Amino acid sequence: MTAGLVISAPASGVGKTTLTLALARAWRNRGLNVQCFKSGPDYIDPAFHAAATGRASVNIDSWAMDRGTVAHLVSRGVDADIVLAEGSMGLFDGVAARGVSGTGATADIAEMLGWPVVLVIDPSGQAQTAAAIAAGLRDYRKGVHLAGVVLNRVASPRHEALVRRALNDAGIGVFGALPRHAEISLPKRHLGLVQAEEQAEIGKLIDEAARFVAEHVDLEAVLRSAANWTPEPAANGPNVTPPGQRIALARDAAFSFVYPHMLEAWRAAGAEIVPFSPLADEVPDASADVCWLPGGYPELHAGRIAANARFRSGLQVFAETRPVHGECGGYMVLGAALTDADGISHEMAGLLGLETSFARRRMHLGYRLAELAAPMPGHRIGARLRGHEFHYSTILTQPDTPLAVVHDATGAVIAETGSRRGQATGTFFHLIAEDR
Structure with missing residues (x-):
């Protein structure tokens, strides 16, 4: 028992x-x-x-x-x-x-x-x-x-x-x-x-x-x-759709914030996960059909990420033909530039026009309910996604097409809409589940 x-x-x-x-x-x-x-x-x-x-x-x-x-x-x-x-x-x-x-x-x-x-x-x-x-x-x-x-x-x-x-x-x-x-x-x-x-x-x-x-x-x-x-019988699993069949997943000290139940749900649905390390200057697996950059601490490694030209160019080539999605820190790395705590601006992947600053710190914390205005990997237009946002970075510019209408837990609309440009999408919230 x-x-x-x-x-x-x-x-x-x-x-x-x-x-x-x-x-x-x-x-x-x-x-x-x-x-x-x-x-x-x-x-x-x-x-x-x-x-x-x-x-x-x-x-x-x-x-x-x-x-x-x-x-x-x-x-x-x-x-x-x-x-x-x-x-x-x-x-x-x-x-x-x-x-x-x-x-x-x-x-x-x-x-x-x-x-x-x-x-x-x-x-x-x-x-x-x-x-x-x-x-x-x-x-x-x-x-x-x-x-x-x-x-x-x-x-x-x-x-x-x-x-x-x-x-x-x-x-x-x-x-x-x-x-x-x-x-x-x-x-x-x-x-x-x-x-x-x-x-x-x-x-x-x-x-x-x-x-x-x-x-x-x-x-x-x-x-x-x-x-x-005793567990309840015949319980529903998370309402999670894998973003692809073979998923290149950024995974190292700068990209580590991903919910374990998400990865389990992807695998349970038959998806394969192929990790790679941007900090080690690695590129997404060429056989993958989608690339996912989770959140983490890119602001602590911004100089190294900027210097890793093989990773950045490999990500750009990947995004020419296949979707790339970033959550929070991953979203920031898909952007044009990231300013670190010392006020130094570092060039990021440039798949989106987003520019963020960790030097101008302001806490963003809370649940998020997003209704997609454009598709993202694994989710259609109109899908209602539930997630959570927690970071200290400030948006300097977010010029691309908004990805979603995003509300906080009180129903108030927030400015962190996420972005879409070509095959690249990104959000500041970490996805937990889609409404059934």
Whole structure:
């Protein structure tokens, strides 16, 4: 029998990812099969989950996915002993307007799947108030069950005792309390955690987190709090169409933001994926019928991309006869120029007229619903695509034919329409699914 839990918190930055990785590795070290998922559109955390468990993790999202899709994706955990869904932001944080099956809040997933929530609480600068916060979260929404609390970054045994007593008085169990421990801090950059594949010592870091958490948290009590769970039968898979039969996919440190469920859906539909590295000055496979440049960190590698003439000319030749699509960072590289953080402009592939600047930073963040005004690989005119946008670059010019009418989650039209010129298309949002 498989058991399910959700790891959440009152806010971002409290330690959800660290606890999820530590629990997953600690249980794996004890011989359990552990499956992780990420609630919400974060495309970095699933790679950390895979490093901790040895099993691929995918995103599940109530704003962009219907219940059948969520059920289909989590069904991969049917052979696991314990399934962990790591939340995003605070437990009830989502958008104002409901999407396909919810607002994108972690609580939607907890209620939908019937999995209890383990709250990570950071009581820094407070004591008994932490219990009031936990009690408020417990009682806020019927259908969301609180299993208990793990305290993180407690200042001292006295501090821990004060918080524990208040939680006990509120009828909330405490699974453990973690003192501050700098050795398990995950490094960050402007779009979140430094990617797992960029950290050579990630395995050692997760092992240390598992050792530390096992020392301070009652792992058996956490495991007993999980709900028995059986996947729903005959669930729908993601509504995703491959952009081609043989897909040349840019894949390296500059092009790494692609949702795992997208690649799986492409392969499940019979498509072949042929990775190549623009940073290594490689070109799309000549036998491919489409090229896809995902997002990532091209702003950190703009000089190198500009200097890789073989990649840029090879992409231009490819686009003369076959479609090329870029998402976010990939879209920026398809453009004419990218200005880095130092204000230096670098020539990009020039398949589109887009010019962007990372020197003029402004955060763009949120769900996106796009209705295509022109076709893009895998999707027809009029298709309604759901995705997520997160970047700090500013558009200097976006002169080409708009690809779509794009709305944010409130229904407001936004300026990041995407572009189309010839065989090249691009969007600032990362595609999650097409409306059925």
